[in-house]
Amino acid sequence: MNPAEKLFLERYIQSPKKHLWRFSFLFMVLGIVISVGILSTALNLFEGYEHALRSVLLDSFAHIRIEHINGNLLPDTLISSTLQKLDTRPEIDSATPLLTTNLMASNGTKARGIIFNAYDVHFANKVNYAKYVKEGTAQLAKGNIIVGKYLAKELGLSLGDTLKVFYPRLDNITPLGLYPVETPLIITGIYHSGFYEYDRTLIIGTLQDARILSGIKDGFSCLEIRLKNNFTEDINLYAEEYDKMMDSELVALPTTNTTLLRLVKMQKWLIFIVFFFLVIISGINIISGISTQIYDKKNEIAVLKALGAPKSTIRHILGYQVTLLCLIAIILGLILGFIASWLIVHQNIYQLKGEVYFIDKLALYVAPLNQILIFFLASLLVFLCVQIPLRRIDKMQVIDLLRNP
């Protein structure tokens, strides 16, 4: 760096208010701060959404289900032999036999279709639902149930209330048709995983109650497998492996919606591209700001040329000023993005619609890589936008500048 360029750069850094701030730069700086702020906000929120969705999907659901290939129930003997086969697998966190059935639940005139899940009590200490029980207790006794938060809300129920559960028994045919079994169950826990559909349809009860309601005396619907956190990236791979090692009558199916996660990730980058156009538009302000600066400084450009400064030195002296200002604006934009996304997440005005977005709460996640990417790309854009008008300096004739001060 030429010592003259260094002198100007030192002055800009030592006293930015005096040397960098010009009224003509106001809209340029505002443009960058706002566009980078919007981009950063969008990315922070979408990254938060992706993380929250991923966490809910991986945490509140089993990752792999082992079912009968024809959809039949799995007898206890088959469950035991399968569990033995899986016992040595290091990636498995828990494998729990599950009896699941679709029922109808009602409270007065309000009725809803529900999923009744019952886990084998021998494995109850390994099921994951306990940490999502936000009210009441996760301990279940006969006649007690844990109800999803939104299901309870829609049916107007709370802890200690009784929910009536109906199940049409195929073995109980009357002249009026199938006669449903009706069982009153007491709500002892409210479940809230954050995954809307789950919180709206799920009831967890004892195996004993499930067998009474469904009339299924033996066997289970499936075997639910949860992987340890380090292995959740390869759910599909493990499902394929299990599929090969199981009896031919069994099938291992991944239950985590990896396609949805991939879709969300793709949406995030689409949003990045769309909002980056705002930053590109703010680049036009940079070109305009520099052009104004060149016009304002034409006497100084003339003098520098007369003093023998090479074109590159003059370009650098003017370029450093705007580039520094723009870099500060980008950092301010990133800070604005963080503040805006924090405010959006922590305000109570806007809530996510769970039925649309799967989860019901906005989340903030500031990924350092995203911030670096925004800073790098915005800086690159600034660099290009600064260079374009600065080329005019090369064409400016010192004599024209001196004759027309």
Next chain:
Amino acid sequence: MLCLAGYSLYKTYTDIGQEIRVLKGTNLEVECGDFVCITGKSGCGKSTLLHILGLLDEPDSGKVFIKGEEVSTHHPLANQIRNQQIGFVFQFHYLIDDLNARENIVLPMLIAGANKSVAFQKADELLLLLELSDRAQHYPNQLSGGEQQRLALARALINHPHIVLADEPTGNLDPQHSAEIWNLLQRLNRELGQTFVIVTHDPELAKLAHKSYELKDGQLI
């Protein structure tokens, strides 16, 4: 020894379709240590001649020599020649507003790649010589017209140029400051042997020079 020379210099401007020939084979020779004044009516081409001699403008034809070497704006070392062999003082001081007096003075030396501390030491000497030491940290807009012009002169002198070209250096000053600058130029010529070529429209001031020419009809007489 000839410090600066221009031979058969021609320059024509076209203004609203009309050709204005300002230099018609102008010749000028300046010895080292000379104090030369060029006078003439407004628009006669004085500044144009100075700009051509200082490699700021290109003549239509003719040659310019500095210390015997032919030079032009297209010379591969034109920037270096302007920086180290020629010093400029303009009617309007053209100081850099963002830099203080001391920093303005060192600029040509830093452009040449000189060490910063050496450059500032040299600037302090010039500030002392031009009686501006107490204004070292002031910015151009905090200085009077005379001080600004002295500062511009210090900037022109810092690289020890062979010649200083001054275009109406007092044209924008009141009589008192104008006299101050003229006395200073004469003192620098006398004490340091600095060569000056000064364009002025004031014939009385021109009489103070060693040599005085009038540019008339494109010729120096």
